[in-house]
Amino acid sequence: MGEAIVITSGKGGVGKTTTTANIGTALALQNKKVCLVDTDIGLRNLDVIMGLENRIIYDIVDVAEGRCKLSQTLIKDKRFECLKLVPAAQSKDKTSITPEQMKDIVDELKRDFDYVLIDCPAGIEQGFKNAVAGADQSIVVTTPENSAVRDADRIIGLLEKEESVASPKLIINRIRNHMMKSGGMLEIDEILDVLAIDLLGVVVDDEEVISASNKGEPIALNPSSRASIGYRNIARRILGESVPLMSLDENKGFFSRMKKLLGMR
Template identity: 75%
Template sequence: MGEAIVITSGKGGVGKTTTTANIGTALALQDKKVCLIDTDIGLRNLDVILGLENRIIFDIIDVIEGRCKLQAALVKDKRFDCLHLLPAAQSSDKNEVTPEGIKELVDELKPDYDYILIDCPAGIEQGYKNAVAGADKAIVVTTPEKSSVRDADRIIGLLEQEDLEPPHLVINRIRKHMMDSGDMLDVDDIVSTLSVELLGVIMDDEDVIRASHHGNPVAFQPDTKASICYRNISRRILGESVPLMSFDEDKGIMVKVKKLLGMK
């Protein structure tokens, strides 16, 4: 029986979809059977980040309204056999789905997968309620900015009212030098404000944008900072205890020389 995890944030643009795609990829790399559900109906993105847009035939609304079987709507990933996507509809809106509809769907998927990751839309309205309905656990994504921490706090308050395990936190887009200079909230501040367990941090990395642009989740790359962060998160989800990645940047003399010469 699989576990359904909703990935949410309240605020938009903090990296829910990217996080969903990458945690899914990282779990698939560990040979887990993973299904990603995009519940951002009307504004679907997850398929784009995974590079699966061209393969979509049916979507979640087709399944809920009985126009096709659930199996027919699932899109198999081009890299892994064990990673599937249930895409959102682009032409409907969020009010056409009910929380019960999503819950039924997730329950139907659970026996076939180890993990079901539900990508939640921004906001706290109908779309959020739909996404949370089927989940057993929640991951809250925030960035080290005050506005997104405020919204994460709000979302955690709402999640506490649901029948879920206490949510876990992922802090996205960390910039070491800005945290050091006090222009960004630091990790400890955020964790102590939100008082939830930290699942992982993800360094701000151009490779994430580059990878999304090409439809290849960054977690697939072997050695970029962000991909290591995502893979660490997936290992923590699997129950391993992995220490947080050190934020310190390389300080070797060659790096400095390269920097001076504009090579890095």
């Protein structure tokens, strides 16, 4: 029986889909059976970032409405045998699936995969409720900006009310170290001070992430990229979750290592 993790943020454009694709890829690199589920019905992106757009025949709404079996929607990744994608429908909207149907789908996937990563749409409406329905764990993605932190706070409040979901973990995305130092960006400690949840990892801002996404090749495949290292570390921490959670100090250590990397540049 696998674990379902929803990746959410509240605010749009902070990198939920990129994070989902990269954590999935990084877990697949560790030989875990991973299924990515895109729940952003009507505005699907995950297939594009994974470079699998042209292979979609059936989507998640087809499963919910009984037009095909769940196994028929699973798209195999180009690079990894153990990585699959359940795409969202593009011509429907968020109301074309219910949280109950979503939960059934995720529960079925959990039987065959080690990790089911659910990519949540922006917002707190139906799409969010669908995405959270089947999840056991949750990851909140934010960027070091006030608006993103505010929305993350709202989402954390909603996630904490969900009894079936464990308390959320935080990923801080798109960190620009020189801006944090100059005070132009929120510092990691400031963000943790407000949100008061465990930090799962940080990812630095890297132009290569954009070019990799455009090519349909998640950055996590590229071992030399700094963002890739961030995602791979997050994946390792997820794998280690059966063991006690890493303390904040470890994260700081990790971050100071990142700082060193940046300093070398």
